[in-house]
Amino acid sequence: MLILNAKKRFLLWLLCILVMATMLNPCFIKLVKAPILDIQLTTTKQVYDVGESIVITINATLDGASYQTVIAIEITDPNGNTYLVRTIKSGDVSDKYWKVIIADLFTCDAQGKLKTTYRRGEIAYLSYTIKNIDVVNHYIKVALYVQYCDNTPLMANYPFEGEITAGQQMSTYITFPIPHDAPIGEAKIFLGVFDDSPKNSGTPYCPERTTSFYIESSTPTMPNQPENSQVIFSLPKKDVKLGNYTIYAAAKYYLQTIRKLKSFQVTLLGDIVKDGIINMKDIVQCINLFLTTPNSPNWNPDADVDKSGRVDMKDIVYLVLSFGKSAIY
DSSP states (O other): OHHHHHHHHHHHHHHHHHHHHHHHOGGGSOOOOOOOEEEEEEESOSEEETTOEEEEEEEEEETTEEOOOEEEEEEEOTTSOEEEEEEEESSOOTTOOOSEEEEEEEEEOTTSOBOOEEOTTOEEEEEEEEEEOSSSOEEEEEEEEEEOTTSOEEEEEEEEEEEEOTTOEEEEEEEEEOOTTOOSEEEEEEEEEESSOGGGTOOBSSOOEEEEEEESBSOSOOOOOOSSSEEEEEOOSSSEEOEEEEEEEEEEETTEEEEEEEEEEEEOTTOTTOSSBOSHHHHHHHHHTTTOOTTSTTOOGGGOTTOSSSOOHHHHHHHHHTTTOBEEO
16 A cells, blocks of 8 residues: 555656646647648549540648558449449558458359359359458448449449458358440459448558459450559440549548548530430531631530630541440430
């Protein structure tokens, strides 16, 4: 009891000294400022035409310095549906410790046997294994994204969400149809595991895992995807939903979470008659407006596809090259 009292007297004496020092000099005790996490999110353009390639650059900083981590990204279409979902590395994260990992990922048949080639119209099977290597339970949301060989999205969704207990290894199958008009060649699967969706400020538990499969043929192959800091994909040339798409990016530093938003617009350039498809009606309309300018009484800015201030051969050529593109207003 005497030793305990002595400890209490020492702590009280030390506290009095600190209080007096603070009263005499407020700078004696300095508050420790937590590092500030931030995300830089940019697109190459603000407005994209149907069929165009989109490059999104994502990086993270900690107090202004480059920070190597994993960033969750989700793109939603004008209706709010998930259009793309990925986990992007902002640098080398090989030395990081992950509490939840993706232990396995492969395509298979209905019996779970490895299968890498599917026909158009066939059902594809995907097997994945998630492992919680932590000593506590975690709530997870599995993120699936599939991209064709022409870099256009096939599908994006969250096939599972729920709790995974400490030490648990969870294996399951996902099925998805191969469309009858799917591009022939290599397709790539990107699988991530988040604590929630990025639009709800969800962040990744670990880097994503990828695997490839083939539709009808092993060629053509998918263009190489950036290893860090970028997402590259292309808008389809058919039946694209027009309007504003929203990008959500989220990352975490200990208990600190940061989320950034950015939007871009998708339009069908050259759809002069506004029927959702580039065809002869648009070309004829453009020819009828040939050489008109904003000062012309019959001026139509939609016919000035390249926004040069005059309807000319460049606009007609653009329409010919875009023939058959379609969209949904």
